[in-house]
Structure formats: structure tokens, C-alpha cells
Amino acid sequence: MLTAAAGFLGNNETVLVGVGMPGQAATLAQGSHAPELTLVYESGAIGSRPARPPLSIGDPTLFAGALQSLSVADVFTFLIEGGRIDTAFVGAAEIDRLGRLNSTVIGPYESPKVRLPGSGGACEIVQYAKRSLLLSPLQERRFPAEVNFVTSAPPERAEILIVTDQCVLRRAPGGDEVELWRLYEGVEVADVDAVVGWPLRTSPELERMEVGGGIDD
Secondary structure, three states: OHHHHHHOOOOOOEEEEOOOHHHHHHHHHHOOOOOOOEEEEOOOEEOOOOOOOOOOOOOHHHOOOOOEEOOHHHHHHHHHOOOOOOEEEOOOOEEOOOOOEEOOEEOOOOOOOEEOOOOOOHHHHHHHOOEEEEEOOOOHHHOOOOOOOOOEOOOOOOEEEEEOOOEEEEEOOOOOOOEEEEEEOOOOHHHHHOOOOOOOEEEEEEEEEOOOOOEOO
16 A cells, blocks of 8 residues: 555655655655655644655654645645645545545544544645545445545545455546546456445446556556
């Protein structure tokens, strides 16, 4: 999942990242094919080149050698809401056929089975980023036909990439539904269909990927 996600990040992009797998994928891309990748953290670190995996978005390693340090308010108003983020890593407990994300509750909002962390800045991030990129294992509970709660609803103009441990799902800019876009080696369409909670469309651009993230010729 890390190498696949890293492969989708292009040189000279501005990428909003967090700690954990998103940050690892971004630094992997930065250290290989995208040295001019600009990493942005919500805490205000702009142009980071972390010397080690950060413990949090406030870890000093993100600011040492960074191009700039902004306030959280400036990150949101100038960079995020200003439409300057090319790719934003976001998380979700559920992703549905329309590409809507849930990180709020499982079950009824008033009396949920599970109360999740909530939106944070995800609603605004997904609304204004040119592309949202999610990392999620392909599990039935994570891919219902309709989310329990709509935390974030990506606009029609935006691209959504969902990198799983078996495939990559995508809602293209202007598209109306998430489709199967890339398959990893050893995985078949039927394997993905058996997990996703709706009749999954297959993109006309469907291709098979090597585990390391490259696309077969």
C-alpha cells in the first residue's frame, strides 16, 4: 500500500500528509522519483524533509529544515481553502460507492455502536483538494454501499484514489461512482467484488500493477 500510494505522487506536487502510513508514502516518493515534492502538515510545517518518522504532526523533526512554519489557521485559509493542495491524504472508517467518507459514527448518530474521532479538518480538506488519497485495507465493513454518516463528500471536480492491500479504487474527476481502476498481481476482479458492498464498476482503464507500484506495459 505504501509503495503503491507513493507511485501516485508526482514531482512538484504539494501534498497534505499526516503521520503514519501517509507520511511514509510521501517521504518514500520524495526520496525516489519525486524529490521536489512539497510536504504540508496541518500543524504548519511546509516543505518538510523528516529525518525520521514523526511521532505526531507537532514533532520537531517536521520543522527542522522545513521551508516555512505557518499557523494552523494559515494552513487552512491560505493553502487548503485556497485550493493549493494537489493531493491530500485523508482517513475514513467507511467509504461508499459515491466516494463519500465517514469518520464520525457507526450506527445512528444519536446512539451509535461506535463513535469515531470525527472530521477534524477532513471535511474542508476533501472539499478543496484537487485529489484525495486514502489508504485502507480492503474489508467488507469499510466499503458499504452507503456510509453510516457523511463526514466528507468530495466535490464532483475532484479525483478520489483509494489504495488498498489488493487493488486501487478510483472516482475520476467528474465521475459519479467509485470504480475498480488497478489490480495487484495475484488478485482478480472477483476477489474485489466479493468484498465491496455494491456492484462495483470496472474502469475501462483497468490495468494490473506490480506489488511495488509499477504498471505493467
